[in-house]
Amino acid sequence: SSDVCSSDLIGDTARVIALAQDQYGNLAGTSTIAFSVVDGTLVSVDATGLVRALRQGGTTFVISSSSGKADTTTVTVLPAGSSNCTGLVGPTTMAVGDVQTFSGAQYGCLSGSASGAEFAMVAFNSSTDQTNSLSASITGKGLGAVPSTFLASASAPALRSAIGTGATAPPQLDESFHLRLLANAKAVHPSFANARAARRLAISRSIAGSGTGAAINTAALPSTANVGDLLTLNVSSASCSSPVYHALRVTAIGTKSIVLSDTLNPSGGFTDVDFQRIATRFDTLVYPLDVGAFGAPSDIDNNGRVAIIFTRTVNELTPAHVTYFVGGFFNPRDLFPKVDPNPLNNCPGSNEGEMFYMLAPDPTGTVNGNARTTGYVDSLTTGIVAHEFQHLINGSRRFYINTAATDFEDVWLNEGLSHIAEELLYYRESGFTPRQNLNDAAIRLTSATKYGIWKNDAASNFQRFLLYLRAPSANSVYANDDSLATRGATWSFLRYAADQLGTTDGDIWQRFDNATVTGLATLQSVYGTDPIPLVRNWAVANFLDDFGTNSDTRFMHKSWNFRDIFTTTFLNMPTYPLSVTGLADGVKSDFVIRGGSAAYARLAVPAGREGLITFSSGGGVPSTPLQFVVVRTK
Secondary structure (H helix, E strand, O other), X not given: OOOEEEEOOOOOEEEOOOOOEOOOOOEOOOOOOEEEEOOOOOEEEOOOOEXXXXXOOEEEEEEEEEOOEEEEEEEEEOOOOOOOOOXXXXXXXXXXOOEEEEEOOOEEEEEOOOOOXXXXXXXXXXXXXXXXXXXXXXXXXXXXXXXXXXXXXXXXXOEOOOOOOOOOOOOEEOOOHHHHHHHHHHHHOOOHHHHHHHHHHHHHHHHHHXXXXXXXXXXXXXXXXXXXXXXXXEOOOOOOOOOOEEEEEEEEEOOOEEEEEEOOOOOOOOOHHHHHHXXXXXXXHHHHHHHHHHOOOOOOOOOOOEEEEEOHHXXXXXXXXXXXXXXXXXXXXXXXXXXXXXXXXXXXXXXXXXXXEEOOOEOOOOOOOOOEOHHHHHHHHXXXXXXXXXXXXXXXXXXXXXXXXXXXXXXXXXHHHHHHHHHHHHHHHHOOOOOOOEOHHHHHHOOHHHHXXXXXXXXXXXXXXXXXXXXXXXXXXXXXXXXXXXXXXXXXXXXXXXXXXOOOXXXXXXXXXXXXXXXXXXXXXXXXXXXXXHHHXXXXXXXXXXXXXXXXXXXXXXXXXHHHHHHHHEOOOOOOOOOOEXXXXXXXXXXXXXXXXXXXXXXXXXXXXEEEEEEEEOOEOOOOOEEEEEEEOO
16 A cells, blocks of 8 residues: 555554455455564554554554555654654645635645644535535644634523613524425425416406406405405415315405404404504515515416415414414415316315415414414514515416426525515615625614614524524535524525625526526526535635634625624624534544535644644545635634
């Protein structure tokens, strides 16, 4: 073998691994391998191949033999004071702020320069398969004391109140059942073409039946509905089967909205004045915001409006005594025709219209003991409406407008776009814009009103991103699991990428909702380039942004100063919460990294020395998708 085992201290060890194989490369399992050394004064070797340095300065060979065959491994014991990198790899010269990527390399050599140096290391798994978790090991030799790793308390942080005295964090919004809704929708209605054909047939029959050329409106939500009317709709969160029909009262009609309240809702909820205010906010704020960003939805029920349904069935989705809640949902089922050209795809539970379902106030906790005051629900409603409306736009455009599409968008990307809708709402209401690197002083100290807007519209995105930062290697930007950590990562990445690709958002969000492919292919079509390098640079930015040592815009979050907001706006979090491992001299650190994510480490090299960094997977060369990005931070 031409491998080199190097050492610079008496007593250091390295192991020679040898395998006996036949001429075809098959393992000769019964063969015993013996180890010997040419210069026994320099190193010793035991029966397991463990080599130990006996003196400094010299090179020899370890012989591995079996059944009359032998091979050699070169062993070098460096003279006192030599670099650990000698004979393995040349030094990489880096100034503070420099970034180097080691891809496919087993060794790296980092210089401590004249005054000592500190480095951050990002181990990124570039696999496009989010289920592909790879093992990565990093070992440093010649390292100094471990730098700070910023580890924050694992306790759930509270947000500061508007006057800075502290407040308990509210239950975390949870919509994990969206994954189930989408999976059911795909299973029940696999053919978009059939649904479009059924819609065209229904329209032609309606026109023919009228005798006037005007369509007869037989929708569940007719354009002739008036305030006070009672309409019966399926309010179940199930797909096409097991409908749950409730009588709903029309409580407000706007130019683009029709608001309905379930007659079985708990008492003490919104008044008609509240419902009219909600309709007005949708018409004047949410509708133009989301349509301007993502495009207009379909109008298959031909009533010119989107239905916002407040129903206790949403409340029933949250069990008693949990730390999360369901705020609302869009059900793809309502886009399906009741009668399909293929009877196996019939969807009798469809309401055949554009609508979504919202949490109802429940001041006394009638449903599962979960009290929801009108003020609390009201503070959440606009953000959730903006979120669910994006889902409706995305699904309906794929179904009936962008007719080259054959499937709904992947859940991780669809949810990320809805969280972008929440962020856009924050900008619209606060008067801020993207790319301002907003910090605590901007969002909280300027005025209590602006901080209230941030808490209502933006804080949930930060809380989800926090879950990702605390366990980055176990999560992924494009994991199809609908976890809160995935949602936070996807939102942060989408904002990062938009900021990197343009000085304004422009039409980037419309390009997403006009896509006809799904998942990473959507990112490719929108960005016009391979998205994986963007994901890698985003992962590096999660460490470097606002760290103070790098001016490369590729590694900046231009819209948010996450370090300042997490350590100032959030209580009980004295340090930035990104999970970082400190690399100690001679100690191997192991990571398991999911496709589309990263693990983080810090290390130091003393003045006048060189640190040898060994990258490996399972004891061998690093797996091909692994990329190790090194940044000099001091």
